[in-house]
């Protein structure tokens with residue numbers, strides 16, 4: 001249970017306090033989950049399929065009701081922060097109907113709807129914000145294209161542009177790197193770092209474990225609840241990976257003649273989901289702390 005304090009919550013980006021979510025079919029997808037992340041951070045949300053990552057996003061967005069607990073965003077109750085358009089959501093590709101005929105610039109303009117009157121007539125500022133957002137994700141030349149004609153990576157960038165046009169201060173990205181090539185992944189990471197440096201809160205669900213320590217300041221391990229949360233340097237370790245992923249990850253150790261021609265006792269431990277291995281370089285157990293790196 002996280003105890004509330006008004007001075008602390010003013011600097012907090014996102015505080016999830018003891019929340020539980022039960023779907024209508026009776027399945028409790030999250031039970032007494034808590035974590036807190038400050039502003040100006042990129043946080044990874046990791047866990048196996050069905051662990052509850054999307055449910056957590058939906059809970060923050062107010063798409064599913066909490067059966068208990070509370071969420072505060074930038075020091076405000078979630079409902080108020082949502083009303084003020086402070087939270088932007090970049091969905092998984094599968095959640096979007098790509099056959100719907102809509103231009104790229106119209107998708108990004110949707111991010112401005114919350115800032116417009118009921119008539120939704122875009123102002124000059126709205127158009128400027130859309131152009132800026134598209135330029136920022138490198139998609140300005142595609143503004144008159146149909147969204148359905150774009151590649152997976154280009155669509156992701158358009159949805160990121162929508163979040164920027166919305167001026168979201170808390171941005172939730174649901175698996176932004178699925179089906180994206182390495183160059184696009186790098187562009188998205190660079191953009192996320194810039195947004196972090198502007199003081200925004202980025203929460204990213206990802207299955208690319210190997211890249212988490214590269215760009216995520218914090219990590220939250222999810223498995224029906226929050227197993228562990230904190231600075232990546234402190235919590236992204238073998239123990240929590242095993243707790244969260246168990247048999248879903250392969251572990252192997254390279255040592256001895258597999259690794260060295262001489263009698264070097266050092267070893268390399270690899271924990272992998274077969275996409276991006278997480279590599280721990282170090283001495284064998286009992287011979288000093290391991291130095292952790294990713295490939």
Ligand SMILES: Nc1ncnc2c1ncn2[C@@H]1O[C@H](COP(=O)(O)OP(=O)(O)OP(=O)(O)O)[C@@H](O)[C@H]1O
Pocket residue numbers: 023024025027029047048049050051052053054055056
């Ligand atoms: N609308 C729903 N109604 C009932 N159960 C649901 C609903 N949405 C998700 N669930 C269940 O809740 C649990 C958590 O699902 P969730 O989508 O949050 O997992 P996830 O961690 O995002 O998984 P993935 O990595 O596959 O995206 C799963 O058991 C899922 O089957």
